[in-house]
Amino acid sequence: MERPANYRPLSPISFLERSAWVFRDKQAVVYEDFELTYSEFAARIYRLADALRGVGVGRGDCVAYLCPNTPPMLEAHYGVPLAGAMLCAINIRLAPREIEYIINHCGAKAVFVDSEFAHLIEPIRPRLKGVKTYVNLLDPAAATGRPLPDAPAYEEFLKRGSPDVIENPLEDENDPIAVNYTSGTTGNPKGVLYTHRGAYLNCLGGALEAGLSKASRYLWTVPMFHCNGWCFTWGVTAVGGTHLCLRKVDPEKIFHLIEAERVTMFCGAPTVLISLYSHPHAREVKIDWPIRVFTGGAPPSPTVIREMEKLNIEVVHIYGLTETYGPHTICEWQDPFDAQGEEHRFRMKARQGVANITAHEQRVVDEQMNDVTPDASQMGEVVMRGNNVMKGYYQDPEATAKAFRGGWFHSGDIGVLHADGYIELRDRSKDIIISGGENISSIEVENTLYRHPDVLEAAVIAVPDAKWGEVPKAFIVPKPGRTPSEEEIIEFCRREMAHFKAPKQVEFGELPKTSTGKIKKFVLREKEWAGQEKRIH
Numbered sequence: 001m002e003r004p005a006n007y008r009p010l011s012p013i014s015f016l017e018r019s020a021w022v023f024r025d026k027q028a029v030v031y032e033d034f035e036l037t038y039s040e041f042a043a044r045i046y047r048l049a050d051a052l053r054g055v056g057v058g059r060g061d062c063v064a065y066l067c068p069n070t071p072p073m074l075e076a077h078y079g080v081p082l083a084g085a086m087l088c089a090i091n092i093r094l095a096p097r098e099i100e101y102i103i104n105h106c107g108a109k110a111v112f113v114d115s116e117f118a119h120l121i122e123p124i125r126p127r128l129k130g131v132k133t134y135v136n137l138l139d140p141a142a143a144t145g146r147p148l149p150d151a152p153a154y155e156e157f158l159k160r161g162s163p164d165v166i167e168n169p170l171e172d173e174n175d176p177i178a179v180n181y182t183s184g185t186t187g188n189p190k191g192v193l194y195t196h197r198g199a200y201l202n203c204l205g206g207a208l209e210a211g212l213s214k215a216s217r218y219l220w221t222v223p224m225f226h227c228n229g230w231c232f233t234w235g236v237t238a239v240g241g242t243h244l245c246l247r248k249v250d251p252e253k254i255f256h257l258i259e260a261e262r263v264t265m266f267c268g269a270p271t272v273l274i275s276l277y278s279h280p281h282a283r284e285v286k287i288d289w290p291i292r293v294f295t296g297g298a299p300p301s302p303t304v305i306r307e308m309e310k311l312n313i314e315v316v317h318i319y320g321l322t323e324t325y326g327p328h329t330i331c332e333w334q335d336p337f338d339a340q341g342e343e344h345r346f347r348m349k350a351r352q353g354v355a356n357i358t359a360h361e362q363r364v365v366d367e368q369m370n371d372v373t374p375d376a377s378q379m380g381e382v383v384m385r386g387n388n389v390m391k392g393y394y395q396d397p398e399a400t401a402k403a404f405r406g407g408w409f410h411s412g413d414i415g416v417l418h419a420d421g422y423i424e425l426r427d428r429s430k431d432i433i434i435s436g437g438e439n440i441s442s443i444e445v446e447n448t449l450y451r452h453p454d455v456l457e458a459a460v461i462a463v464p465d466a467k468w469g470e471v472p473k474a475f476i477v478p479k480p481g482r483t484p485s486e487e488e489i490i491e492f493c494r495r496e497m498a499h500f501k502a503p504k505q506v507e508f509g510e511l512p513k514t515s516t517g518k519i520k521k522f523v524l525r526e527k528e529w530a531g532q533e534k535r536i537h
Contacts, residue, residue, distance in 0.1 A: 009173035011196035012234035023240040031245035032141040043163035048079030050161030059084035064108035069220040077233040086176040089225040100124040115145040173197035182322040191394030202325040202388040203235035205358030216241035219266040227326030251279035269297035269437025277307035287312040297437030302346035319352035360386030364417040374417040383408035433462040454482035463528040474503035
């Protein structure tokens with residue numbers, strides 16, 4: 001059918017089409033000794049899309065990737081949608097049974113796995129009934145792990161496809177482009193659906209707020225499996241910038257790349273920034289050009305901002321959730337803020353701020369959905385609506401309806417509203433632990449603890465940690481006559497779930513309870529956070 005002259009479905013795939021034409025000979029991707037121009041980048045993506053079609057992947061299907069920030073993961077963000085399917089980028093830190101649930105729930109027809117993580121797929125492979133195709137991602141820069149048997153290598157798979165231009169088959173811009181799984185507050189993760197339209201608008205919003213241009217050299221420190229790399233997977237391409245891939249967050253490697261590649265921007269949780277400025281190389285590096293970093297997952301402390309500025313790196317605070325395609329707000333900087341002195345400036349930078357250019361609306365409301373008083377004192381829940389709110393939870397209409405009650409997305413985060421319209425978070429309403437930018441459900445950890453044969457009762461809360469901001473701590477009442485050790489409990493959890501979710505500390509003893517038997521977690525928090533900069537409610 002002929003397209004009308006005044007409409008084309010919004011899709012970030014169109015950015016690849018433009019940059020491959022306009023910037024055809026410009027450097028698009030750099031990874032170790034591997035480089036691609038935009039025309040070469042596009043040709044590989046067309047091959048991928050065509051090869052996926054050749055194994056039966058098409059509209060309505062899903063393709064899963066278990067892969068770090070290497071070129072194949074970036075190529076998947078274009079090749080999978082060009083085949084008509086949606087991408088499921090899986091957290092490489094998850095345990096096999098968590099990965100099994102995600103692959104089966106999203107109905108992945110094909111799975112691409114980096115050889116370093118093939119051992120996570122091998123034991124669950126017999127139970128992945130919907131998967132018809134496996135592909136090994138072999139990274140010459142990290143020859144670790146044993147590839148899956150009876151599966152082609154990625155480069156061989158690409159050769160099955162044609163490098164000829166493939167037109168985006170998208171008909172409805174509200175079709176899903178990706179599904180990203182978040183643990184939320186329950187044991188089983190939820191699949192958050194991103195649409196072509198939402199990804200298009202949010203990656204443009206991020207690019208505008210970050211000041212990206214064709215001169216930008218973006219270092220991939222934030223995982224691409226996190227909200228599709230906060231949508232910068234598409235945003236950098238939109239402006240014809242250069243993607244600098246990075247397999248692992250290593251401060252020494254990051255400093256090397258900053259100097260060698262003249263990085264202009266990267267993203268990451270405050271713990272990433274702490275690892276940088278506390279590294280010995282921070283005292284030697286000479287950065288005489290501006291670098292901007294978006295940080296989120298936890299408010300950056302004044303110390304973090306100050307130390308990064310010493311390196312000539314500007315810290316910009318953003319906030320969002322998987323359900324908002326990553327960054328929803330930005331602490332939009334205004335000239336008058338500079339006149340208040342250094343400490344005031346750092347406090348201002350720690351606020352979550354206002355909705356970004358394409359995000360549109362946000363409020364802080366009470367339980368009756370009334371706006372709180374903008375006095376930086378009255379607390380309420382942060383709610384959002386607009387272009388960068390998810391389509392819904394995949395195959396979970398009940399959870400979707402609950403999240404969208406009242407016509408707004410309910411974040412579950414508690415905050416206040418300042419007189420200037422900027423929001424500031426004060427607490428998490430559902431006991432989510434944010435450790436190094438990773439969300440951890442206390443309920444999920446507790447459910448795991450209850451599977452230990454020696455555990456009678458358990459409660460898990462966030463406790464302060466110098467490196468990660470906060471980490472899980474378990475409070476356990478053992479069964480009568482049982483005496484499990486702290487090491488035993490931690491090792492059990494590490495076997496049952498992703499290591500970063502396992503408690504880092506365990507305390508044994510009675511738990512404080514209400515008259516109805518509910519555990520008083522706030523009592524545990526008050527003790528652990530005494531004297532720390534965390535508000536307890």
